[in-house]
Amino acid sequence: AQKVTQAQTEISVVEKEDVTLDCVYETRDTTYYLFWYKQPPSGELVFLIRRNSFDEQNEISGRYSWNFQKSTSSFNFTITASQVVDSAVYFCALSEAGGGTSYGKLTFGQGTILTVHP
Amino acid sequence: AAGVIQSPRHLIKEKRETATLKCYPIPRHDTVYWYQQGPGQDPQFLISFYEKMQSDKGSIPDRFSAQQFSDYHSELNMSSLELGDSALYFCASSLGSTQYFGPGTRLLVL
Numbered sequence: 547a548q549k550v551t552q553a554q555t556e557i558s559v560v561e562k563e564d565v566t567l568d569c570v571y572e573t574r575d576t577t578y579y580l581f582w583y584k585q586p587p588s589g590e591l592v593f594l595i596r597r598n599s600f601d602e603q604n605e606i607s608g609r610y611s612w613n614f615q616k617s618t619s620s621f622n623f624t625i626t627a628s629q630v631v632d633s634a635v636y637f638c639a640l641s642e643a644g645g646g647t648s649y650g651k652l653t654f655g656q657g658t659i660l661t662v663h664p
Numbered sequence: 665a666a667g668v669i670q671s672p673r674h675l676i677k678e679k680r681e682t683a684t685l686k687c688y689p690i691p692r693h694d695t696v697y698w699y700q701q702g703p704g705q706d707p708q709f710l711i712s713f714y715e716k717m718q719s720d721k722g723s724i725p726d727r728f729s730a731q732q733f734s735d736y737h738s739e740l741n742m743s744s745l746e747l748g749d750s751a752l753y754f755c756a757s758s759l760g761s762t763q764y765f766g767p768g769t770r771l772l773v774l
Contacts, residue, residue: 579761589752591707591765598761637706641761651697651720652756652763654706 548573550640552655559628560663566624567658569638575599577643580614580621581652586634594636597621628662635659666690668766670755676772677745685740685769689757695719696738697763698730699754707754713738745773 549572559565571580582594595607597614604613609629613622625632635657642650669688677683689696695714699707709722713732724730727745732738742749750773756763 581762583765589770590767591754591756593762593764596762641763643761651709651712651722652699652707653709657706 548575548578548640548642548653550638550653550655552636552638552658554658555656556659556661558661558663561630562627563662564624564626565628565632565660565662566622567636567638567660569621569623569655571619571621571638571640573640573642575642579641579643581639581641582612582621582623583637583639583654584634585637585657591637595623625660628660630662630664633660633662668755668757668764670753670766670769672769673767674770674772676774678774679745679747681745681773683742683745683771685742685753685755685771687738687740687755687757687766689736689738689755690759690764693736693757693759693764695758696732696736697756697758698724698738698740699756699765701752701754701768703751710740742771747773749773 551570578599580597584592609626611624637657638655639652641652671686697712698710701707710724711730712720716732727743730740752768754768756765
């Protein structure tokens with residue numbers, strides 16, 4: 547069974563601060579995918595980033611960066627120079643490689659509520 | 665770019681009524697997923713379809729059923745609605761590992 551844990555329930559920062567969201571996962575699969583999704587107050591789920599289990603290279607994309615460490619089963623997400631529009635619930639999610647050519651369901655963490663104050 | 669379309673966006677039903685939620689995936693995506701998100705909860709997987717065949721099933725009540733049609737759109741049918749079915753229902757589609765979500769249907773059961 548797969549499990550995703552986001553220990554931080556809520557984070558509050560002031561604009562322009564950097565903020566890191568933590569995510570720890572459990573899976574028995576050797577091939578899996580990790581994601582971060584953003585859910586703003588309007589309710590939609592917006593895909594942010596994806597990392598494959600076989601690629602531990604960490605990257606930066608604009609103000610977003612992520613740190614994937616297989617040894618500690620962690621997939622942390624950092625927003626640099628936070629802005630008020632970053633206020634949202636952030637979900638870390640895991641999917642295992644599905645059977646055949648389909649891909650597996652997403653298992654989400656509990657979510658972290660990020661509030662960025664002006 | 666085209667996104668996942670869900671209809672209706674909002675739905676109010678009485679207990680024991682039936683509801684049908686529709687999902688139109690991104691063109692050429694071959695897999696559709698349904699999720700349920702209760703208030704303050706994370707989304708929970710219900711069911712998925714790959715090339716119009718059911719590919720996986722999660723914690724979907726027996727009162728719910730779903731199918732994917734020849735044009736790839738999908739419908740989630742919910743019968744004998746209960747108060748606890750009030751939630752945000754998401755459809756997602758994928759061609760590969762990344763799932764793209766629709767705006768959701770907010771169902772309120774009174």
